[in-house]
Amino acid sequence: MLFLVAAGLQLVFGVQKILNLACGSFYALGAYAGVSAVRAALAAGLPAPLFFPVLLGAGLALAVIGPAIERLLRPIYDRDESFQLLLTFALVLMFEDVIRFVWGTAPHQLGNVYLTYGQVRVGALTVPTYNLVVIACGAAIAAGMGWFLARTRFGRIVRATAENREMAEAMGVDMARVYSRVFTLGVALGTVGGALVIPATAAVNEMGIDLIVEAFAVVVIGGLGSMRGAFAGALIVGVVKAVAIATWPEVEMLAIYVIVIAVLVLRPAGLFARATA
């Protein structure tokens, strides 16, 4: 799931050169919206197995906030990155309270839908099928993004913009539209990520703030602006956490920061950054 948020972060950074601290907030929003949507759908008599498309839909629908927020960021595109970082920090503060205002402070969760699809045995472990569905979905989105960026017209425009904004602009690309759409896509990756993860967990107020740091770790390890990096970074962070928890739980948190710093020091562009000048 971390991958989706990180991918959203990467996309926006790659194209717009904005590091979006609010990505965690989108994730949290997606989670809450997912809970509400599925609850409403189940109450309306929807058969339980259909909850998955409802979640996806809720995540996607929430992305409508993307263009509005992008509009808010627009005045500062030409300014120092530090200001952009701060503005997204302002968004983090605001979203935290918006969520609290709408959904309250108590954790929200979806009871049993998690196991609607049953469980499977993988080796010695029992794994809920839903986890596999989510993993498959994440992989599908990763592949889809790859295809989208490489093959579609809009994808090519996005890549061209990421490479060289002036050039793309000179070739008649409407920057305002590209930015708006890319940002919305980034938001959607975050909200869908949040919505999909919710059956396995519960939506709590502070999930956004907590996630940001991890998403950052993923992005830094993978390399800013690189999709492949986001995927690899998410894997690395996941594996490091799992190994640390299994062997030496005391260092779980520390280990990730140490890796982040090590990567920044040794390969500041990240492990998977393209060689750009």
Place this chain on the structure above:
Amino acid sequence: MRCTRRHFLKLSAAGAAAAALPLDVAPVLAQSGPVRLGILVAKAGVLAPVGESGLRGVQFATDRINGAGGILGRKLELVIEEESSPKDTVERFRKLALQHKVDAVSGAISTGVGLALGPAAEEMKTIWLSWDATTQKGVEESMPKPKYSFRSTDNECEAVMASILTARHWKGRFKTVAGINPDYSYGRDNWAAFLAIMKKYGIEAQVVSELWPKLGATDFTSHVATLAQARPDLIFSCFWAGDTPIFMKQAHAAGLTRSTKLVLTTGGGVHESLKKDFTPEGALLGYNCFYFENTKASALAREFTRWHHDKFKEWPNYESDHGYFTVAAFKAAVERAARAGGGKWPTQDAIIQALEGVEAESLSGPRRYREDHIMEATFFQGFTTHKNKHDFVTIDPVESMGTKQIQKPSGVGLYDWINGWKV
């Protein structure tokens, strides 16, 4: 506002006194208006739901007291401020004491905040009745004999009770244990107490895994996988926040809850989220010191539970009771001190003296403050059941133990006390 002749005379007298001794004005005036009680309540973050619950208890108590004419005829007025980081909360406390000039402060849940507030209360010379913030070492080290702070029950009470019940019901039926506890002092204290008591009871359980997820974590996939590998016979956890249902859900999905014995000392704090779908029957579940469906509940408790459910569509949990008791105890102490002092509104010192050893009816039966300013209460735990009208688990039968049995007495170290048990 009514202004009787007598009131007016009193004011003039106060005015005359003010001219001579300006410092004496404030207390004279303060004794005629409402009693002001400062409340520190967490509103954001992991603690927010707990804070909200405590505030409900306080509000219920306040409404009842004011409905019955207040404390010695004075209305009770709440000044609510937010509990956040220790630094900010100390500043809020100061605001309550210095600017709002409250008669006492009730509230605070976080241990770190409590550690900062204890000394602050002494320094500000303001009575502080803690809801949950309680800590062993800090307060004892730096404030051996607090005058103004009144603490909650010890951190480990629920672990002590759960350990005794574990030994009583499951001794000899498990060989390996694992602990998954939130990564901060509360989690560590409870786990250490559990291990010490197991040893005391001669249960040689092998610890196969000790996990310390961050407080309020939302992903336990790796922890659950580790537990599944370690295959413990019993899992001990003192989760109390939103992490409890998440852990249960993920543990259940991994098949961990089917055969493993579960000890959840404090999970009752989020009892409504422990859905039957993923919470098994037969797990030992603690509700701290208030259980909403206690068959032996008092009329007061029933009234509160009804009020709470009508108003918030939720069943109350223990923090409400902490909040309720602090207010009730304050009222009882004021009245007790007034009786001793001839009916006048008592001085702060008299109230403090009266708080020591004061007993008041809480939502979970009688509670009191010990002479060393530590709360005495009754704790409720039991084995989970699905046989109820809710979609979440409850306990049956309900076991209760008083702090006389599960809290170390004044002036004794926890482990010395445990080691001194006769079992």
Place this chain on the structure above:
Amino acid sequence: MIVRALGLAACAALLLLPLAGLPYTTTLLLPAFGYAIALLGLNLLFGTTGLLSFGHALFVALGGYTAAVLTSRLGVRSLEIVLLAAAATAVVVAGPVGLVCVRYVKIYFGMLTLAFGMLFYSFLYKFYALTGGDEGMRVLRPVLLGRPLEHLDTVAFLTGPFYYYALAVLTLAALVMRRLVASPLGLSLRSIRENAAKAESLGVSVRRYRLAAFVVAAVFGAVGGALLVVPTGLADPLLAYWTHSGNLVFMLLLGGFDHFFGPVLGAVVFILLQDQVMSLTSYWRFLFGAILAVVVIFFPRGLMGLLDPRRAPAP
């Protein structure tokens, strides 16, 4: 000049405040003094050298914990020694950390400092035997200039001697910083902010001076942090959390980063505003986010920019 008159009035108000019989307002300003000192340092990095740190809270926490260790573990109660020790610790830590961080600029610098801050946070949180973990560590009332002042109760101590002590340290820090910014080193740092490649070609060793700025900023952060924890009486890990760093940057921007007194104004206004808004609504974070957004979008030069609009806005 209006600004100068306002400044003098503000200084006079600060000097007289403890006498006005507003003990709460007076204690409220104490953290503002601590923050102001830390922000003077942060602004040497951001306003002067052009590096935005998202990990300045690391040094604030470092100063706070130095005060805690000295007063409650080692029995050193002299505030002068505490402040010097905080500064020394900051140099020891900022040296190697800075050496790594100043190799990068802009977003990378921000992220690296954020990572170091969080590393320290995890350390404080995890190594509880050393640091008290989540409960933090007590900071006992310090001795000022060798005088224990035990006859004063805490409120009298905080609103009297300690208030003036903190104000004096802040004044001293501001004078030192003012001197520093107007010195050749200050000019070198500004030239690095404006154009590092050009500065290098003119013989300014960019990395060395950035490191110097980083270390000086850390020292100010730690001294501010040591003062900050005295009124609280506790140093806790949240001091090092990344949102605390974010708040520091917020204060700086609110005050105005391109004016010398921006940091001081930002700290004072932030604290007063937080005090009011927090009592008013539990949704104060939203309000603060909105204020920050407005400042960033419309008033990037902060309050000082509004008060003193002599210079053209920075691009």
Place this chain on the structure above:
Amino acid sequence: MTLLEAADVRKFYGDTCALDGVSLRVDAGEFVSIIGPNGAGKTTLVNVLTGLAPPSSGRVSFKGVDVVGATPVRLARLGMARSFQLVTIFPGLSVADTLAVAALSRLGRSARPFTALARDAEVRAAVEEVAVLFGLADKLGRLARTLPQGDKKLLDVASAFALHPDVILMDEPTSGVSTADKTAVMETLVQAARRMGIRAIVQVEHDMDIVFGYSDRIVALHQGRVLADATPDAIRADADVVATVVGRPR
């Protein structure tokens, strides 16, 4: 006496070879121009000589010292200065401050933390000296970004001059300056160099009138190699060079 010498310098960017065995010598008292079509490697050569980009192989020595891998800062201390092709200034610093950065660097005072810059008479004198030579004396208080384009260019060069270097390398000192003003700018530069005792000038230049009007020697680059290294007269006579590099002489 040889001030600056490069021998068999190669520079690769990835697989692209920007410099392919370039050798060059600059003696005291010389004015050397580097010419060549776009992409010939002129700017790369300047960057290699001034330490901005280390060569992939080859030797560079300055005043008899091996300076391969030396940082721009070290070279500046040794007495080498440069200006940039695109105007490179400190937009938010005043003219006086810009020149002071260089003056402080020359005097070894850049790192002084507590002396008051405003009271340093020696620095002020150095700033004024350069400002007068470049006609910027009445604009000392203005922010660099508010200057007209021509003055920005002069400020860029003037700040390099304020280092009092032995050698100055200028990457297209008159680019962006209108044709009518080019000669005036060059006159200013040459006069200033003479007054300040700069011992050699190396410039990259496109304008052939200026190249032929001022140079003692011309180095023609083509595809990363030295095509010719000779006096202006000899270059003018070399039909090959004229065809590939100079274009039709006016």
